[in-house]
Amino acid sequence: MASGGLLDRILERGALRAVFQPVFDLTSSQLSVHYVESLIRGPEGESVEAPEILFGYARRKNATTAVDRACVEAILLAARDLPEDILLGINIHASTLAQDPEFLNFLGDSAALYGTAPSRLVMEIVEHAPPWDVAGFRSGLECLRAIGVRIALDDIGLGHSNYMMILECRPDYFKIDHHFVAGCHSDFHRRAVLASVAELARPFGARVVAEGVEAGEDLEAVRSLGIGLAQGWLFGPALPAAELSKALPCR
Amino acid sequence: MQYSARVNEQNPDPQPSLLILDDEEAIAYPIAKYFRSQGWRAEIATEAEEAEALVEHRRYDMFILDLRLSSYGGAEGLEVLRGIRRSNPVTPVVILSAFVSDEMEAEARRSGADHVLSKPQPLKDLAGLAARLVGSQLG
Numbered sequence: 001m002a003s004g005g006l007l008d009r010i011l012e013r014g015a016l017r018a019v020f021q022p023v024f025d026l027t028s029s030q031l032s033v034h035y036v037e038s039l040i041r042g043p044e045g046e047s048v049e050a051p052e053i054l055f056g057y058a059r060r061k062n063a064t065t066a067v068d069r070a071c072v073e074a075i076l077l078a079a080r081d082l083p084e085d086i087l088l089g090i091n092i093h094a095s096t097l098a099q100d101p102e103f104l105n106f107l108g109d110s111a112a113l114y115g116t117a118p119s120r121l122v123m124e125i126v127e128h129a130p131p132w133d134v135a136g137f138r139s140g141l142e143c144l145r146a147i148g149v150r151i152a153l154d155d156i157g158l159g160h161s162n163y164m165m166i167l168e169c170r171p172d173y174f175k176i177d178h179h180f181v182a183g184c185h186s187d188f189h190r191r192a193v194l195a196s197v198a199e200l201a202r203p204f205g206a207r208v209v210a211e212g213v214e215a216g217e218d219l220e221a222v223r224s225l226g227i228g229l230a231q232g233w234l235f236g237p238a239l240p241a242a243e244l245s246k247a248l249p250c251r
Numbered sequence: 252m253q254y255s256a257r258v259n260e261q262n263p264d265p266q267p268s269l270l271i272l273d274d275e276e277a278i279a280y281p282i283a284k285y286f287r288s289q290g291w292r293a294e295i296a297t298e299a300e301e302a303e304a305l306v307e308h309r310r311y312d313m314f315i316l317d318l319r320l321s322s323y324g325g326a327e328g329l330e331v332l333r334g335i336r337r338s339n340p341v342t343p344v345v346i347l348s349a350f351v352s353d354e355m356e357a358e359a360r361r362s363g364a365d366h367v368l369s370k371p372q373p374l375k376d377l378a379g380l381a382a383r384l385v386g387s388q389l390g
Contacts, residue, residue: 056304
């Protein structure tokens with residue numbers, strides 16, 4: 001066990017690990033990868049190895065921004081082992097975008113350092129703790145778009161990923177939490193929610209991603225509702241970049 | 252889907268579970284090791300914020316908390332205890348402190364502690380108390 005506080009251990013270079021999960025396009029005749037989402041794991045063997053504990057801890061330490069930055073570095077470093085033409089999803093807290101005026105410079109510098117074009121990036125906006133600076137957030141989003149970054153709104157339907165956030169983000173991707181996806185094939189009400197999100201996304205020109213698909217029946221239900229993108233354990237676990245690159249279907 | 256692990260999922264494991272909060276690893280690790288040898292799932296937090304994040308996302312059958320967590324700054328054990336009581340009104344909480352005074356014990360009990368003990372405690376006695384407390388909760 002290293003000395004020093006847990007936050008120090010989290011922020012040590014190399015402590016965070018990135019794994020990647022494909023988002024599949026359901027609209028083509030053959031399943032194809034539309035982009036890959038990066039997922040973070042905390043230092044191995046620590047309680048914060050689990051991402052929900054990692055970010056819950058960071059939030060309580062008022063260190064979300066620092067941890068988000070460390071995550072971005074870990075992801076971009078690991079993503080060098082992914083095919084160069086694949087889109088890369090990176091989760092970022094709305095509060096980081098709003099409150100860290102240097103974050104965009106940091107992102108640009110890091111992307112350049114690790115050889116990732118900003119146009120490859122899909123920033124997935126999450127937020128678990130209000131309040132945050134809406135003006136700063138809007139400005140941050142505009143800057144991201146200006147350099148070619150796509151925007152996804154994560155966990156739609158839960159917590160702060162609500163109608164207000166949809167308006168603020170005007171996302172390119174609506175990501176529906178697995179809570180609404182799991183069991184949807186046999187649950188009329190879940191399908192009604194999914195259909196309403198699919199309908200809502202259409203005038204935005206956005207694509208909808210069903211998260212956490214674990215059953216073939218749910219995948220078929222999602223597809224029948226016109227939702228064109230899906231990810232989840234049905235397709236396999238999240239993998240380190242090198243392993244995923246070998247496992248990816250021909251694109 | 253940043254938090255890809257399921258959150259707030261009830262633990263289906265029949266093992267009793269324990270969270271130990273102590274900034275002194277030399278104290279926390281032997282306790283955890285002993286409880287594990289007795290069939291418990293024992294986890295350790297060395298900071299209040301770490302314990303709070305664990306309590307938010309995981310279910311425990313019992314807590315052993317130190318109150319003074321000065322090593323890394325941040326919140327103290329009493330705040331963790333109060334937070335536990337907001338979401339877990341009946342889960343047993345044992346305070347294990349090197350600085351037990353009448354005043355501290357009264358404050359801890361007001362905040363929801365079931366037992367307040369001085370460090371060090373024989374591990375066998377601590378495990379026996381835990382078994383009784385959790386047994387009475389389950390039974």
